[in-house]
Amino acid sequence: MHVVAFNGSPRTDGNTALLLRTVLAELEHAGISTELVSLSGARLRGCTACGACIKNKDKRCVFTDDMLNRCVEKMDAAHGILLGSPTHFADITPDSKALIDRAGYVMRANGMLLRRKVGAAVVAARRGGAIDAFDSLNHFFTVAEMIIVGSSYWNIGIGREIGEVERDDEGMGTMRTLGQNMAWLLKKLA
DSSP: OEEEEEEOOSSTTSHHHHHHHHHHHHHHHTTOEEEEEEOTTOOOOOOOOOOHHHHHOSSSOSOOSSSHHHHHHHHHHOSEEEEEEEOBTTBOOHHHHHHHHHHHHHHHHTTOTTTTOEEEEEEEESSSOHHHHHHHHHHHHHHTTOEEOOOSSOSEEEOSSTTGGGGOHHHHHHHHHHHHHHHHHHHHHO
16 A cells, blocks of 8 residues: 655645654554655646646646646555645645646546545644645545545644644644554555
């Protein structure tokens, strides 16, 4: 079994990465292989609604000048997907949005490739807006017909400066529980 996590933060090793790594550590402890993909610097273009992915049905976006198609390949090969984003103006980052929009179209155009895979959202926030960001990421999972894993609270960690989320005991505990729950579900589905 394999889980791929996408870090939508412009900070490769910021709070979002710390939260995702906490979830991934629990999965690895349960014997599940993991991978963390950073979108930092990716400059993913937004979806142009050109419809080429619907016409071509080749599991690819027609635009090849960024890393989107590599992300789609990783999603297709994985059993579980984590999407992480910091909260920017009460929502997800532009790279996170581009990823879910374009990957979502490609997946839907190719027979609902993510159907019944396991997914979970992880959000870092300084203060407010985290629920909107959490909701945006979860929309991707629901429209892809994925199974969303829950935790002991919403999958949110509070902290502004790099490393500050590690002092959010409840948030870190939520991430550990999320990893344990995801591992349990993946094993049940296998």
